[in-house]
Amino acid sequence: MSNRFVEQGLRSPVNLTWEVSLLCNLRCSHCLSASGEAAKDELTTAEALALVEEVHQAGVFQINFGGGEPFMRPDFEQILDACHERGIMTCISTNGTLLDAARVARLSQTRLVAIQVSLDGATSSTCDAVRGQGVFARATEAVKLLAASSIPTSINTVLTTHNASEIPAMYELAQSLGVSLRVSRFRPSGRGADNWEDLRPTPSQLLEFSDWLAKSGDVRTGDSFFSLTSQERQGLGLNLCGAAKLTCCVGPTGNMYPCAFLQTDRFLAGSLRDKSFQQIWDSSEIYESFRSLRIHSCEECTRFDQCHGGCPAVAWHLKNDLSGGDPECLERCVTSIADAAKAAA
């Protein structure tokens, strides 16, 4: 990945995360957006369809739908159809509980959709402790339906301290079901902030995961682990934060943010009810600040070229400092473990 072209500024994002609703039938303890009830004044169907056209005109290649549970929106398939009619690729992050054979058959009619089903453990006890009683079984049934269809499907697992030891088993589970595995980083936003200390992986677990990831080239990370990315995985994804450069986020009410983990007033780039998608992308001061963000404190690090300071959202949530460097990067995990060993001695 060349940073030079990204730093020149792209005319629109490559992809967009769109949280279409906060409404969700689950209450996962790590939920990045604390979903449950719908947000007040979510985009109407007409507004959502108008946004699809704006995004198309801007040249965005892909929309990654999340929430909330996207299928809780009665018009969600209509929004998907509007994307696909315009050739926009889509990826849906779902808990799987609302997928049945009829819906999978409808979604299979396009070649433009991919689906990620969330499962947070290789066993029902681990997964359901985070996602709720019976969810593992229901989500697994959804994965089976999808695996039998033409839809590219993956299991998406958020790495926590409780499932870290099960990641290889998750990989085997995904393989046995005929789908791929994607592991996402747990970040302290939404309910994830409330449950951060209980769920965050330890530095040792992060290092162990990094080693495993280096040997597991077919595991996707959605670029969320570039702070841990080893040399072996270079070229498989990003080596820098893409917020406001390659990607951005639209929330349920049409507010735009740099990324899904920074959906607060502090990081509001603009409202689609006031300005167009292109205007906000081109001229938001928040986006400009992310494009010029430099993590100077990390520049002397030997891994700087591999992560460029890591995830600013984690730095913000944990240290209240966007430019302070990722507190959970590979180097800091190593240092943290060494410090702990020294203290114990």
Add this chain to the structure above:
Amino acid sequence: MGAAGIKLHPACRVRQEGFGLLFYDSRGPRLLFAETGSLLPPDFFAETRSRDELPPGLNARQEEVLRNFMTKLLERGFLREQPLC
């Protein structure tokens, strides 16, 4: 079976940027930044082309560069071969 042509892979997209063309492959996902300037419009990839076809008005050097570029796109999976008719 007709002669082999080339076409953008269905999993890929391309658009114009200031530096040239930006290719996106959803299978990775991965990106390819091509400093083609305005030599090659993204619409060129909207239909199946013969292997030798290039936009009109190019000089010999530009044609050579773009032919090599097309080969690279094919090797990297952004383009795929398919029958012309």
